[in-house]
Amino acid sequence: MRTILYILRKEFTQIFRNKTMLPIIFVVPVVQLVVLVFAANMELKNIDMTVLDRDKSSTSQRLIAKFSGSPYYNVTFSEASIDKSADDLYADKSDMVLHIPQHFERDLHNYKQADLQVLINAINNTSASLMNGYTQSIVMDYNKDIMLEISQKQPQTTDQLEVESSFWFNPELNYKIYMLPGILVVLVTVIGMFLTAMNLVREKEIGTIEQINVTPIRKHHLLIGKLVPFWVIAMFELAFGLSIGYFFFDLPIEGSLVSLFGFGSIYLLVALGIGLFLSTITDNQQQVMFLAYFFMLTFILMSGIFTPADSMPEWAQTINYINPFYYFIRAIRMILLKGSAFIHVLPEALSLLTYALIIFTLALWRYRKTV
């Protein structure tokens, strides 16, 4: 026990003596958290729409007014041909083109079908389907009004299903409170995992590991000594980031903080354990960094933080069983936003605990072999 304490003291001193790393560890993540939380938003605003009104009737103008009256659209008019206007899509000057053909009004009044053409820049498929959805619903709405006026009578009695939607857990559809916990998890993990991974390898690369190996320090003492300081730092950053979220971003804390930190502490054992393991299978900092980067990026993008994990193919969801991010991102959002209790995330917690045991055993085993 005393040996561990000495090692811990040495490691902590080393961390806090490093004047260049300190700001990186403590300032960079906070800045990124505060800034990047605003970037992650799929909501569509300011759709630039080019309108070609060939009909120039009161009917077409009223339809256009519906679009310019909506907060989603910036309407500009064009007299060019539809092909010419499509050029605006190439040049990114416009997101969509609405073409109202001649005789639009006449066709409608004659109970004929009146066609509208819409061209949408679909490179971003999500934006495109949202744009299409908004556009369709505005037109449908208008269609209903106009048909009522034209036929001058009540709509025939047809079966009407009234749908009412209520949004739970985030009724204002505030993206920040959804993204903040996710980004925080990424930042905390990057810091913790990389510091752990680099630390041991660095001793190897500059040769000081040999010195430690000839001292009577036991292997697991050393590994614990290498792990605990970064675990403490990461836990601290988790708490700090959550406070920022709570005080500045209205992050709700529906569930219990105890379960959150309980879960977080297990999670960090895994994340740091992976860093430790990676450092035992590599020879220099360059290798460990690229390996860690590979796993990090893969894990982050598969975890469901930016894109829904449920939509991934089966095999990818299977891979997610070894993705620690997947568990924690899920749990932190459940606890904070939905108020899920620890019992609801117990399966995830148990998986992580098993994971931690396995990764430490592996690290201990590999470490012995390399020395």
Next chain:
Amino acid sequence: MKRFLAFVKKEFFHIFRDSRTLLILFGMPIAQILLFGYVITTDLKDVQIAIYDPTPSEVTQGLVHKLESSGYFIVDQYLSSPDEAESAFKTGDIREVIIFEAGLAEKLKRDGKGDIQLLIDASDPNMGNLINQYTRGTILKYQQQINEGPAVSGGIEVESRMMFNAGLDSVYMFVPGTMALILMLISAMMTSISIAREKEMGTMEVLLVSPLRPLQIILGKVTPYVALSFINAVTIIVLGNTVFGVPVKGSLLLLMAESLLFILLALSLGILISTVSKTQQVAMFISLFALMLPTILLSGFIFPIESMPDILQGLSLLMPPRWFITIIKNIMLKGAGMPFVWKETLILLAMILFFIIMSVKKFKIRLE
């Protein structure tokens, strides 16, 4: 010149001798593009929902069937009371609860009206929005179906054409993005750490007293990595095209030239990072930590830049990947040529120039 070539050769050997690093450097992009191409999708699929239907009828069952056969939804459970909705949400996987009013089918028959309530887990607002839109769309279609054809003839019909991505595929968005992300990070990390390493190990001093000029040392260090990264770029484009069917509509030559330009930019950024950091650890943290999340979030990789607040839109102008992503999307998906990307190209060039001037300046200071 001869000395310089010898130095480049030495650096090449240095890299290629370390087969493990090499495996990581080449294997990583391949694995990542394959994974991300399949995995990163913003489409709605197999969303688990719960149903509360106190009086099952042909109408409600027909609708549930319609929802399930759309491929977007999977009915995971039937609730026996609306109060169970909350715990269904809390245990995790249910994202929507559909509540039919009691006696819906009879009411429809009698009054021509029936109520359906949707409870949606909106903790993820994007998903919540999409789920709401899709469910309402399906219900609307179902309603038209049970009403047997349109009640009024005529009306407006919208004909939408999805330009540049007719099938609304996610990969069209993510292959260019992943390419920018991988090239940016790997290239910047490689150079930043390789020079910082010489410093940390003390071998930089040896290099500095050699007759090689500082610029030659830097160029010598960078050259092998240009080759490495270029191979990576080609691999990504080939995989994107053959495996995921992302087209290359524009000129392949232009695409390659732009990729090379972007690689040079990332490498020169790496050099700048390495000149300001004393140890590999610092170099790595700056190149990885400062680049990873901003590249993912601020470059338009996943989230549209137009939706960001003005300050972030301004910040994204400083992100090299943003311009590169625009360039490759324009070339690959729109088939645009130089007239549509010259501005972005110039910006990349200016950034390279800036990074190089800055590193040369910093580098000289260290010599004194």
